[in-house]
Amino acid sequence: MEELLDAIRALGRFPLLVLRLLGDFGIFFGKAVFWTFTPPLKFERLLKQINFIGTKSLSIIALTGGFTGMVLALETFYAMQKFGAEALLGPTVALSMIRELGPVISALMITARAGSALTAEIGIMRITEQIDALEVMALNPFRYLIVPNLLAGLITFPLLTSVFDVVGIYGGYLVGVKLLGVSAGTYFGEMKNYIDMAEVVHGLYKSLSFGVVVTWICCYCGFTTGYGAEGVSKATTRAVVASSVMVLVCDYILTSLLF
Amino acid sequence: MIEAKNLHKTLGGHKVLDGVSFKVEKGEMLALIGKSGVGKSVTLKHIVGLMKPDAGRVFVDGKDILEAKGRSLEQLRSKFGYLFQGGALFDSMTVFDNVAFPLKEKKKLNHQEIRERVLFELEQVGLAGMEKKFPAELSGGMRKRASLARCLVSDPEIMLFDEPTTGLDPLTANTINELILKTYERVRFTGIVVSHEIPGIFSLVHKVAMLYEGKIVAYGTPEEIMEVDNPIVRRFIEAGIEQGRRKRGVREL
Ligand SMILES: Nc1ncnc2c1ncn2[C@@H]1O[C@H](COP(=O)(O)OP(=O)(O)OP(=O)(O)O)[C@@H](O)[C@H]1O
Ligand SMILES: [Mg+2]
Numbered sequence: 001m002e003e004l005l006d007a008i009r010a011l012g013r014f015p016l017l018v019l020r021l022l023g024d025f026g027i028f029f030g031k032a033v034f035w036t037f038t039p040p041l042k043f044e045r046l047l048k049q050i051n052f053i054g055t056k057s058l059s060i061i062a063l064t065g066g067f068t069g070m071v072l073a074l075e076t077f078y079a080m081q082k083f084g085a086e087a088l089l090g091p092t093v094a095l096s097m098i099r100e101l102g103p104v105i106s107a108l109m110i111t112a113r114a115g116s117a118l119t120a121e122i123g124i125m126r127i128t129e130q131i132d133a134l135e136v137m138a139l140n141p142f143r144y145l146i147v148p149n150l151l152a153g154l155i156t157f158p159l160l161t162s163v164f165d166v167v168g169i170y171g172g173y174l175v176g177v178k179l180l181g182v183s184a185g186t187y188f189g190e191m192k193n194y195i196d197m198a199e200v201v202h203g204l205y206k207s208l209s210f211g212v213v214v215t216w217i218c219c220y221c222g223f224t225t226g227y228g229a230e231g232v233s234k235a236t237t238r239a240v241v242a243s244s245v246m247v248l249v250c251d252y253i254l255t256s257l258l259f
Numbered sequence: 260m261i262e263a264k265n266l267h268k269t270l271g272g273h274k275v276l277d278g279v280s281f282k283v284e285k286g287e288m289l290a291l292i293g294k295s296g297v298g299k300s301v302t303l304k305h306i307v308g309l310m311k312p313d314a315g316r317v318f319v320d321g322k323d324i325l326e327a328k329g330r331s332l333e334q335l336r337s338k339f340g341y342l343f344q345g346g347a348l349f350d351s352m353t354v355f356d357n358v359a360f361p362l363k364e365k366k367k368l369n370h371q372e373i374r375e376r377v378l379f380e381l382e383q384v385g386l387a388g389m390e391k392k393f394p395a396e397l398s399g400g401m402r403k404r405a406s407l408a409r410c411l412v413s414d415p416e417i418m419l420f421d422e423p424t425t426g427l428d429p430l431t432a433n434t435i436n437e438l439i440l441k442t443y444e445r446v447r448f449t450g451i452v453v454s455h456e457i458p459g460i461f462s463l464v465h466k467v468a469m470l471y472e473g474k475i476v477a478y479g480t481p482e483e484i485m486e487v488d489n490p491i492v493r494r495f496i497e498a499g500i501e502q503g504r505r506k507r508g509v510r511e512l
Contacts, residue, residue, distance in 0.1 A: 133343060
């Protein structure tokens with residue numbers, strides 16, 4: 001009888017754990033939003049985080065954007081050639097970049113470069129009692145640590161995504177026009193016919209959401225890290241994995257909502 | 260005034276605090292002593308409300324800090340200076356910015372006043388000329404002193420020192436104790452010092468409390484503590500005294 005009860009208890013424990021975690025995660029976001037709208041804003045910290053998440057990710061975003069555009073043009077060209085639709089290379093590359101690849105791949109790259117560092121930094125601040133020190137000084141850790149990161153994510157993700165898109169489209173231009181011989185007029189001209197503001201807004205919504213999701217998850221994991229170096233390393237791994245998965249999940253949800 | 264009432268706390272399945280009660284009157288300094296791992300740091304964290312007890316209450320100037328929220332918690336917290344055992348300096352900031360931080364955030368001082376205040380405090384702890392360094396570039400003892408400067412700079416009404424002199428050479432340790440005394444003379448703060456300097460710390464404080472197996476087993480003035488019969492307390496204090504004049508060493512072996 002006892003064993004049976006134990007088994008049932010164990011069964012119940014897991015969903016409870018998950019619920020608790022989700023609740024915690026939600027409350028964390030609620031607090032972050034509350035403190036975002038409670039002045040004063042720590043402007044200096046915000047600038048610092050924009051520099052850290054944004055400016056310092058520029059080169060990696062440009063690099064991956066360029067290669068993504070290039071390979072996209074290459075693959076699309078061969079597919080299009082089969083139906084004799086090479087003229088539509090430009091719009092196809094631009095559409096995929098702006099609607100899909102730009103927001104998603106930039107979010108993944110920023111997660112890898114800045115998100116992990118964010119978790120590690122906040123995690124180390126937690127285990128070395130720096131967050132406690134803030135609290136004892138009656139300074140709210142959300143205001144100093146979390147809000148600047150969330151806002152920086154909200155600002156930098158769309159900007160980095162646009163850089164990614166532009167470099168990618170030029171990468172596609174290099175391959176399509178210079179290498180495969182599509183005329184430059186066709187590449188860009190057709191693009192104008194097919195892409196309108198709606199597509200850009202679609203991509204913008206996505207990158208804004210990813211900016212929030214990634215910084216939220218990374219800050220949360222750092223803030224709630226376990227003890228010691230091991231705790232921080234686990235938190236960092238968890239942050240990167242969870243952010244990447246959530247970016248893809250949100251991407252699907254947003255695409256189906258925004259269609 | 261600080262009052263801890265019947266604090267209970269279990270951490271990691273281990274009962275760390277098992278009914279801790281004590282009182283520190285306004286302007287009084289209490290030394291909290293006890294074996295390593297007995298829960299001294301945990302007790303301090305309960306007093307500022309960084310940790311919540313499973314049962315029990317903490318009153319700061321008559322107000323329950325565990326019930327306090329928002330503004331009133333902020334007000335209570337503003338009275339505190341807390342020297343963390345590990346220093347807890349912000350490692351993204353220089354020593355200067357660390358010490359200036361509470362002033363910049365809390366007090367309405369201009370740039371020049373802050374600068375003077377910070378440099379003065381750094382000089383007091385013997386860190387003049389180190390203000391441009393980052394915490395990672397300092398030695399353990401220097402970090403502790405920088406952290407002390409950060410606590411003292413805002414003249415708190417209540418000071419909690421978690422082992423202010425552990426890990427320092429005797430000379431620096433003396434300077435730190437002097438500094439605490441000098442600040443006390445000026446501010447008359449209410450204070451708790453966690454210390455392993457026995458009996459050295461006794462001359463610095465009004466009262467001593469000893470923590471053992473989750474309870475306060477001895478409490479009184481330093482003179483009273485020296486006279487206590489309880490064998491646990493006796494052994495602890497005698498060990499401290501003996502350490503000061505160790506008789507045997509490896510040289511004799
Ligand atoms: N966050 C925590 N989670 C689990 N256990 C903890 C935590 N913090 C402290 N403990 C445990 O509580 C006990 C008391 O720890 P505490 O840090 O208060 O000791 P201490 O008296 O300050 O010792 P020391 O003189 O070495 O600093 C220890 O057994 C420690 O393992
Ligand atoms: Mg301790």
